[in-house]
Amino acid sequence: MxxxxxxxxxxxxxxxxxxxxxxxxxxxxxxxxxxxxxxxxxxxxxxxxxxHQNSSSSWSVMLPTDYHHTIKEVISFHGCKTWNLPKSLASYIMPPNLPNTEYFYVASSNGLVWIDVTESTTCSYKSFVGNPVLQQWVEIPPPPCPCVATGLVTRVEEDGVVSSFKVVRTFQKFEAGDRGMYIRRVYVYSSETGLWTFKRLLNSRPVNHPAVNINGKLYLWERRVSSSEHGVIVAHDFYGPEADDHCQVIHLPAVPSGYKDVKSCLTTSRGDVIYIVRIGQKLKIWRMNNNSENGWWLLSREINMLNVMYFWFCIPMAMNPLDNDIVYLWSQKHHCLVTGNLRTQEFILHQESEKWTSSEGCCCINTCNFKGYIKATNHDKSLLILSQFVLPQWMDSVPRPPN
Known part of the structure; x- marks a missing residue:
């Protein structure tokens, strides 16, 4: 037959x-x-x-790792048509076949996540970069000397494929350079070579962590303690010319004199760096302008907070990474999350733990750990930076080094 x-x-x-x-x-x-x-x-x-270009993707807003040595999501979205994940992204972040270990989230970029894993008996650690949903991981060798985690950047080709990543660590001690500059020593691991390289960057002052990353650049806050200004953002393109050791200095929008209780955050949304600041009774949203000839910032929204009763004394937290109409705030009066629609100017108070499902997917809120974090960091002129972990619209295998 x-x-x-x-x-x-x-x-x-x-x-x-x-x-x-x-x-x-x-x-x-x-x-x-x-x-x-x-x-x-x-x-x-x-x-x-x-x-799937009009479909949502899975994402989470994470707490910085310098406060929690476990993975904590403040806001998460999953169950969308693009990925159809039954659980939030944090549920998939786990070390590859390493028992008796503690692990925590460090940074992410274009769907890749960097985690550090600590062995409980020897206290030694290992670093991995990978796609937690696909469970593909690359172990990162230790840097040449002890240094702190700084950020993760990726190279994305024109067709949307992530072709490489770089892990950036900073040596903690700054050195005084010429003309009042500080020398920031960083070590950069590249998936293209599988090696660490040493790089000196020039800053006007030491910078604060964590960082915001987008398009191969890291943006760090440089607070000027002795100045009445809110500080500047220091940016460096790690996929730029290798010989370039200078950082872009981007001044934050000026705050009118007389305002002491200023609260702000640095975040991203739809491929843009976003600066959100509450000045007195107003909330202002600024979008970074790539054409610095016309100024670094463009004012995109301004809202009078008097129009919303419980909107008083709110701290900007982040913006929805895929929708620049949605902003997240922390109500100091009610000790809870506030979701705001900037287009309709509708604001919603949320409970400490909340979950709802729509036609686009499932959104979860868990702010029990955020209360302690905001209490520890809530001081004048502090710039809040929460990490965003966003899955792309397409699935790539994790770039692997030659060895």
């Missing part, structure tokens, strides 16, 4: 696979080599991204 095998054309497979979520597609790649080849093709990537 003859058995005939019907081969489905690749073009048909592309149309079929594209309607599924990335979580399902990751399993399809394991079925056979031909399916894997179709899914990893540029044609399939283009069709999938086009089909």
């Amino acid at each position: 003859e058995t005939s095998i019907t081969t489905i054309p690749d073009a048909v497979l592309v149309e079929i696979f594209a309607i599924f979520s990335l979580r399902s597609i990751a399993r399809f790649k394991l079925v056979c080599k031909s399916w894997k080849s179709v899914i990893e093709s540029s044609d399939f990537r283009r069709v999938f991204v086009s089909l």
Whole structure:
């Protein structure tokens, strides 16, 4: 008896696979080599991204690691059509087959996450960069000397593929340089070489951690304690020329004199760096202007807080990474999260732990750990920076070093 095998054309497979979520597609790649080849093709990537371009993606707003040595989400969104994850992103972040260890989130960029893992008996640590949903991890060797975690940056090609990443660590001691500058010594690990390189960066003053990252750049806050100004942002492009040792100095928008209780945050949304500040009774949202010839900041929104009764004495926390109409604030009066729609100027008070589901996915709020954090950091002229972990609209294998 003859058995005939019907081969489905690749073009048909592309149309079929594209309607599924990335979580399902990751399993399809394991079925056979031909399916894997179709899914990893540029044609399939283009069709999938086009089909899902209006769909949300999974994301979380995380607490900085210098306060919690465990992974803590303040706000999380999952269950969207693009990825269809049944749990929040923090649920997938775990070390690869390492028992008896403690691990914590350090930074993320374009769907990759950096975690540090500590062995409980020897107190030694290991670092990994990977995609927690796909459970693909690359172990990062120790730097040449002890230094603090600074940030993670990625290179994204024109087709949306993450082609490489860099891990940045900073030596804690600053050195005085020429013309009143400080020398910041950093070590940079690149997935393209699998090696650490040493780099000297020039700053006008020491910088604070954590960092905001976008488009291969790290943005750190430099607070000028002796000045009435709110400080500056120091930026460096780690995918720029290797010989470039200077940092961009970006002054934050000026605060009118006479205001002492100023609260602000630095965040990102839809590919832009966003600065949100509460000055007295007003909330102002500034978007970083890439064309510095016309000034570094563009004022995009301004809201009178008197229009919302419980909006008094709120601290800006972050902005929705995929929707620049949605802002998150912390109510000092009610000790809870406030979600604000800047377009409609509608604001909602949330409970400490809250969860709701919509047609786009599931959103979870858990601010029990944030109360202690905001109490420890709530002082005049402090700039709040919470880390955003956002999955992209497309799934890439983690870039691996040559060795």
